[in-house]
Amino acid sequence: MRAFEYRQAEEIREALKHHNVRYLFIGKSGAILLGFPDTTQDADLFVDWSAENGRALVAALRELGFDLSDLQVTEIERGKDFIQLKNGPFDLDLKFAPDGIERFEDAWDRRVEVEDFPVCHIDDIIASKEAAGRERDRESLPRLRAFRDYWIQQPKRIRS
Amino acid sequence: MTRETPFIPRATETIARESPFIARAAATIMRESRFMTRETPFIARATATIARESPFTKRETPLFGGKTRLSQENALFLELKEASSPAVLSNRLSDIGFGYRLPAEMSAENSQIPSEWLEEFEAAAKRPLKERWRYAFIKTYKPVMDDADFRSFETMEEYRRWCAENLPRWLGYARV
Numbered sequence: 617m618r619a620f621e622y623r624q625a626e627e628i629r630e631a632l633k634h635h636n637v638r639y640l641f642i643g644k645s646g647a648i649l650l651g652f653p654d655t656t657q658d659a660d661l662f663v664d665w666s667a668e669n670g671r672a673l674v675a676a677l678r679e680l681g682f683d684l685s686d687l688q689v690t691e692i693e694r695g696k697d698f699i700q701l702k703n704g705p706f707d708l709d710l711k712f713a714p715d716g717i718e719r720f721e722d723a724w725d726r727r728v729e730v731e732d733f734p735v736c737h738i739d740d741i742i743a744s745k746e747a748a749g750r751e752r753d754r755e756s757l758p759r760l761r762a763f764r765d766y767w768i769q770q771p772k773r774i775r776s
Numbered sequence: 777m778t779r780e781t782p783f784i785p786r787a788t789e790t791i792a793r794e795s796p797f798i799a800r801a802a803a804t805i806m807r808e809s810r811f812m813t814r815e816t817p818f819i820a821r822a823t824a825t826i827a828r829e830s831p832f833t834k835r836e837t838p839l840f841g842g843k844t845r846l847s848q849e850n851a852l853f854l855e856l857k858e859a860s861s862p863a864v865l866s867n868r869l870s871d872i873g874f875g876y877r878l879p880a881e882m883s884a885e886n887s888q889i890p891s892e893w894l895e896e897f898e899a900a901a902k903r904p905l906k907e908r909w910r911y912a913f914i915k916t917y918k919p920v921m922d923d924a925d926f927r928s929f930e931t932m933e934e935y936r937r938w939c940a941e942n943l944p945r946w947l948g949y950a951r952v
Contacts, residue, residue, distance in 0.1 A: 622909040648912040653900035655914045688926055696928045698935045703925035715932050731905055748936070752948030762889045766897045 620645075620658055620706045627680055628659070628708075629733055635676040638664035640727055642714055642736045642744060644756075649735045650728060652763045654756070658707035662736060664720040665695035665712045673710075681705045716740075716747030738764045919944055 632639055641649050643660035663673055670693035677684060677692070682704035684692070692699060692710065699710040717723050717740055726737035736744075742760055745753040889897070900908055920943050929935035939949035 619915040620913040622906045625909060645912075648908060649905070651897070651900050651908070653896045653908070653912075655912055657913070657915055657918070685926075688928075691928045697931045698929040700924075700927040702922065711932075713932060748932075749951045750939075750948060751950055751952055754952050755948070759893055762893050763897055766889055766894065770901070 618706075624706050625659065625733070628661075631676040631679045632673070633732075634679070635672040637672045637676050638669050638720070638724065639673070640720075640723055640734050640736045642711060642723075642741060643709070644741075646735045646741050647738065647760060647763070649730045649733050650738055650741075650767060652760065652767075654759070658709060660709040660711060660714075662711050662714055662717070662720065662723060663695070664724070667693060670695055677701070677704065677708075682708075714744045715749075716743035716745070738767055918947060921947065921949075 640646070640662045641659065642662040644652070644654060644656040645659040648654060648656065663669065674684065674689050674692050682701055684703075688701075695712040697711070697713040699712075701708045701710065717736075723736050723740050726740060728735045728737055738760075742757070742764060745757055745760065927938075929938065936951060940951065943949045
């Protein structure tokens with residue numbers, strides 16, 4: 617069982633860019649991209665739902681080495697709210713409708729680019745975790761909110 | 777005033793003290809603060825009020841390091857007013873250097889972050905992304921969760937219910 621490597625994050629970025637997939641890093645992996653010092657296990661992607669984007673995502677995932685069945689392809693293209701992939705080179709959670717965020721477009725407008733990684737704004741990451749209301753988030757949210765207060769004060773050139 | 781906006785009262789007090797002509801703006805901000813949940817709209821409203829009420833129409837204003845004239849400020853206000861979100865607004869304000877106008881307040885805000893966390897944030901900010909990433913991702917086996925290659929859920933609610941019913945409580949996926 618291997619940890620998710622930076623090289624693999626770069627591969628995600630390149631493959632999804634190559635196939636013009638509209639997506640954002642969200643969750644703790646997104647916060648880590650923004651500079652939040654913490655640990656996590658896998659990457660969460662917030663994916664814009666459309667048939668075209670779904671098809672592009674499937675092509676990108678296959679390019680990355682995910683072995684997708686026809687059923688899985690159908691479910692990804694259909695944009696079910698939450699899909700967990702553990703049948704590829706790394707674990708990936710796909711969220712088409714994360715808690716706490718109304719529309720992808722809104723999050724896209726607020727996104728932050730970190731070394732070409734498209735990342736949800738810290739406020740959206742926090743909103744999503746608050747809405748999820750999980751025990752594990754209850755423990756980490758105070759520190760994440762403190763990070764938000766720190767991050768928001770940094771000049772934009774440092775933040776991205 | 778909400779928990780999320782502690783630095784605004786101090787900021788507005790400082791502005792009012794140091795720049796009497798925008799005291800009314802500060803007063804407006806304070807009066808309206810109960811409607812706000814983030815600090816950036818306060819700043820937009822302050823900018824709006826300053827632009828509207830300043831008697832120094834053709835003179836340099838104290839905002840933005842004294843480099844911006846009111847006509848520019850009005851144009852800026854229109855742009856800020858059209859910002860699609862607080863974050864867009866915040867980024868724009870940061871771009872034009874507004875944040876630098878309130879160093880004391882910013883420091884005061886930082887002082888509310890526990891020093892241990894602040895040190896961690898500052899240390900992380902100095903590391904390259906690649907290094908941060910290497911330290912951040914640690915893989916450990918999560919029972920049940922890691923036992924299937926693929927799962928999908930029609931709704932997030934369905935996923936949350938599945939977590940509550942199937943995962944060991946200690947994993948922390950249950951809703952509070």
